[in-house]
Amino acid sequence: MxxxxxxxxxxxxxxxxxxxxxxxxxxxxxxxxxxxxxxxxxxxxxxxxxxxxxxxxxxxxxxxxxxxxxxxxxxxxxxxxxxxxxxxxxxxxxxxxxxxxxxxxxxxxxxxxxxxxxxxxxxxxxxxxxxxxxxxxxxxxxxxxxxxxxxxxxxxxxxxxxxxxxxxxxxxxxxxxxxxxxxxxxxxAKDTPNFIGNRVGVFSMLAAMHHTEQFGLGFDTVDALTGPAIGRPKSATYRTADVVGLDTMAHVIKTMGDTLPDDPWHQYFKSPKWLTALVEKGALGQKAGAGFYTKKGKDILVLDLKAQDYRVSAGELDADIAALLKEKDPAKKFAALRASTNPQAQFLWAVFRDSFHYSAFHLESIADTARDVDFAMRWGYGWSLGPFETWQAAGWKQVADWIAEDIVAGKAMANAPLPNWVFDGRDGVHNKDGSYSPGRNAQVPRSSNPVYARQRFPDALIGEKFSQGQTVFENDGIRLWADDGDDIAVISFKTKMHTVNDHVLNGIQEAIGIAEKKFKGVVIWQPKEPFSAGADLSGALGLLQAGDLKGFEAMVANFQATSQRIKYSLVPVVAAVRGLALGGGCEFQMHSARSVFALESYIGLVEAGVGLLPAGGGLKEFAVRASEAAGPGGDVFAELKTAFESVAMGKVSTSAFEARELKLARDGDRVVFNAFELLHVAKAQARALAESGYRPPLPARRIQVAGDVGIATFKMMLVNMLEGRFISPHDYEIATRIATVICGGEVDRNALVDEEWLLKLEREHFVALAQMPKTQERIAHMLKTGKPLRN
Known part of the structure; x- marks a missing residue:
């Protein structure tokens, strides 16, 4: 312990x-x-x-x-x-x-x-x-x-x-x-100024600032070069400085200057003239409304040093450099950057070279292992790879020789030599035995603190491989796998953004059948976010445009059958959710025996945005829950109000807690704060349910619904919104149909219906909406732009 x-x-x-x-x-x-x-x-x-x-x-x-x-x-x-x-x-x-x-x-x-x-x-x-x-x-x-x-x-x-x-x-x-x-x-971290993250992170920003001047690039161009194009956050260099605050930035740089007098790079630990000038003017970045960038109407303007004024931000990557950065092989990419005479390429090589140089020179004094530096930059600065990983991927020995050549030629920012361990014949700092520690001159494995036993797939560094478990069954949509001797199996989707198509639907149904025979429970979990972006819209639109209404109806029925299979499985199915769980992804977790959410779970039934309504059993499930919560003869309508608004307005939760408030998650569902522990906790929940004598719920045959009175009450709300122009006529059409399904159709208030009745209503209204031109426009627009169309 x-x-x-x-x-x-x-x-x-x-x-x-x-x-x-x-x-x-x-x-x-x-x-x-x-x-x-x-x-x-x-x-x-x-x-x-x-x-x-x-x-x-x-x-x-x-x-x-x-x-x-x-x-x-x-x-x-x-x-x-x-x-x-x-x-x-x-x-x-x-x-x-x-x-x-x-x-x-x-x-x-x-x-x-x-x-x-x-x-x-x-x-x-x-x-x-x-x-x-x-x-x-x-x-x-x-x-x-x-x-x-x-x-x-x-x-x-x-x-x-x-x-x-x-x-x-x-x-x-x-x-x-x-x-x-x-x-x-x-x-x-060791007790050295700015510790690890800010020591390396602020240096890399200072290096970018130094080379901005050296190569005569615009601030917006540098941001285009140092953002997602090289696996860094969108805010890149100068936008990050604006967000942090230029006064804070200047203070951090001054602290480095004051506390690191012996650092070979000390001459660079002072604010560039233009940074000092901005601070003196009170242009402190985002909080002051102006810094390196400012907004004028809808335009984003960037400071132009030559003109001493703001101009419209273009920030274009040179076409050749953009193509070069798309090269998949890091060794080829770095060779091309170093060989190029293009100032943008020279800038990038220089920034990488000086960051590698700085990180290697200081590794022993600031951290125990190279792993600590790489994780600090990934987790604290949002880099997709840390400096040592980037160097190792690009070919350790070759890059080390290039850095050494540049130091001798006086091109590097400092003339301090690379440490001897860089040249001891190694191919990098990370391997299967661990990460290099210059202080111990050894590869050091990951921490033995027992807390890390909860992470089956920790964040992997380059050179690290974790067992993917044994495949029990797979098709084109999903993989069912388990660790040796484990009694809980895992379903992971194989589709892009983990969207749901027929292969996924059929795969889930088959996987649950196998799990009922061979395992005590099943967890639906994805190795990477999102949990699921919902139904595969392009496949659905294809069926509609081809006029294959039967095929389209069959797909909807299969979706519902899959949700029901999850709900009525003889072994508990636990959904382990992080990131987006939209549409069908949300419906799958609603039907599971329990959901376990990472805190940062963004959950919603967003079908209204593409002109549809949820038809994977989600609306049926809201009606069932409202009936259970109200109790015999109780006020079902009051229990439906929040859920209706969540669906009709396509709300997406901004946390797992908010998902509960929107009625998209249940009060008994667990919330996990460390996303890397999600699988561990979900398996523990599945095992606990199994060990405590799990049985699926009995089929809901007497569901009390809000009926015609409920529909009429929702419609009154909607008419006001329509007249106030808050919603379009097509929004009104969609929302009315959502209200009709969730209230159980045009039946008497408090009438009793069964699940099949509600599922049939879902299908009918879903298929009717799907055939409307305005809905098809919405779907096509979403596929093309990724944004909802308000028509």
Whole structure:
């Protein structure tokens, strides 16, 4: 058993943007959290914190997984609230990045922190050992640094930085808590300025800025070069700086300059002239409305240094370079970049070269292994591959020789030599035995902390392979597989975006039949997001356009049959959902015995957007649930209202919690914070259901429906929306049909119907809508543009 850090209650000190969001995420995870700040000068003493909590609802992306969670936070101040710390198991300090302020606060709270609690400083680069100096002896072994990345709910990375005095058990306990409870990817860093992520990440931005000038490129061109084209986030270099805030950027660069005087790249640790000029002008980026970019009406403008003014942002990649970057073989791609005389190619080679050089030179001092650097850049900066992985994929030895040549020729940013281990005959830093550690001069396997046993498929580095299990059955749509000796099988889809076509439908039905004979349960899980983007629209449209109405009707009936097969399987079927679960994907999880959701699950029945209604049993399921919730003779209509609005408006949840509020998930469904633990938890749920004597539900034969009165009431709402021009006549048509199905058709209020009746209604209205020209226009538009058409 690992060293568990049992956290019933936590405190966050500092209600600034970062502190408030950390508190929000602790609350998301079900941790009772107290948020502290200074006492307000006037008004209520907790006024500063109250304001910060209210502000959480305004931030985008939302720090809270449900708006209702804001009331669960407790507000406190340092003058009257310190007694509240006595009940806390974890205290995270997140005040401004000033050593003296942080140390003063520690002196103030030290006597109130209980003897078992862990104290962590959320800092992006201050010395942890220096911070620890002011703590009393009894607290030092329970103190360490933790660095959450912004925004803390969404960024996977959390760096843990032990002080010399930190107990190993405290480090392991907090790592376990961050991983499972908060869903983070933890990297353990050494106590060096800016730790790992920001040390390498900010350097790579500085290198891009330096080479922007050197090769005379526009800021928008650099962003086109350093975004998705090379596997980096859309915000690339300068848009990222605008989002972070140019004042913050300048401060981080200055900190590097002040704290790293001996770094061979020190001469570059100062803000370029144009960055300083923007900060002095108050053009601090997104928060000020202008930075490297600004908006004018609908146009996005970019700063042009030569003209000293903004111009319309074009940011085009040279056609040759765009083609070169599409090359699948990294070795060929890097050779072409280095050989090219095109300034865009030279820029990219230079940025890669200097980042590789910097990472290799500093690896031993900042991290234990190359794995830590690669994960820090992936999880904290959104790179698809870390610097060492990129280098290894491009051919380790060849790239190392090129970097060495450039250093000798004076082309690299610094003349420090590459470390000797780079040239010891290796083909890279990651292999099946682990990742290279210069400090230990060995390949080091992944962490043995027991928490990682919950990750069957952890995030894989280049050179790592995880067993894909044994295939039990597969067709063109799905694969049914299991690990050796396991009693729970897994269904994974093989289609693009895991859309649902006939192969998937037939495959699921067959797989469940096999599982009933050979396994105790089944999990539907995809190795990569999304869970499922819904039905394969192009196949459906093809049948319609060919006039094959029989084939089209048969496909809908098969969809429903598959959902029913999931629901009435003799072994529990558990859906393990992360990312998008739209349309049919949502309906499959509605029919499963239980769903397990990753926190970031975006779930919706969005068929109305393509002019259709859900017909994979989703509307039938809402009617069944409403009848069960209302009870005999109860108010079925009241139970349907939320579900109807969710479907008619095509709402998509922004978290698993919100999916419950929209009635797209059940109250008993589990929510998992670490997406890499999803399969583990789903299998555990399936096994628990099986072991506790699972039987499928009995067929629903007496479903009480809202009937004609329900339909009429929904129509009144819709007429008002139509007259107010909030919806189009075709929207009205679709929504009326949704209301008709969900209320059980034109029957008396509280009439009793069975599932077959509701499924038939679904099919009839689905097929009728599908034949309408306006619906076919919507489907064609969605296939062409990926966006819904309002017609």
């Amino acid at each position: 690992s060293n568990q850090l049992l956290v019933r209650r936590a405190a966050v000190l500092g209600a600034g943007v970062m502190g408030a969001q950390i508190a929000a995420h602790l609350t998301n995870a079900g941790v009772d959290t107290v948020l502290f700040d200074l006492a307000a000068k006037e008004g209520a003493p907790n006024g500063i914190v109250d304001k910060a909590i209210a502000n959480l609802a305004k931030l985008s992306p939302a720090p809270l997984a449900s708006k209702a969670l804001a009331e669960r936070l407790t507000a406190a101040n340092y003058d009257t609230g310190l007694e509240l710390l006595r009940d806390c198991d974890l205290v995270i300090e997140a005040i401004a990045e000033r050593m003296d302020w942080k140390q003063d606060l520690y002196k103030k709270i030290a006597d109130h922190v209980p003897d078992h609690a862990v104290l962590a400083s959320n800092t992006s680069g201050l010395g942890i050992n220096k911070l620890a100096e002011v703590l009393p002896e009894k607290l030092r072994h329970r103190f360490l640094g933790v660095h959450f990345f912004n925004p803390p709910r969404y960024m996977h990375l959390a760096e843990l930085i032990p002080a010399k005095t930190t107990d190993a058990a405290v480090l392991e306990g907090l790592e376990t808590f961050l991983t499972t409870t908060l869903g983070k990817g933890v990297v353990i």
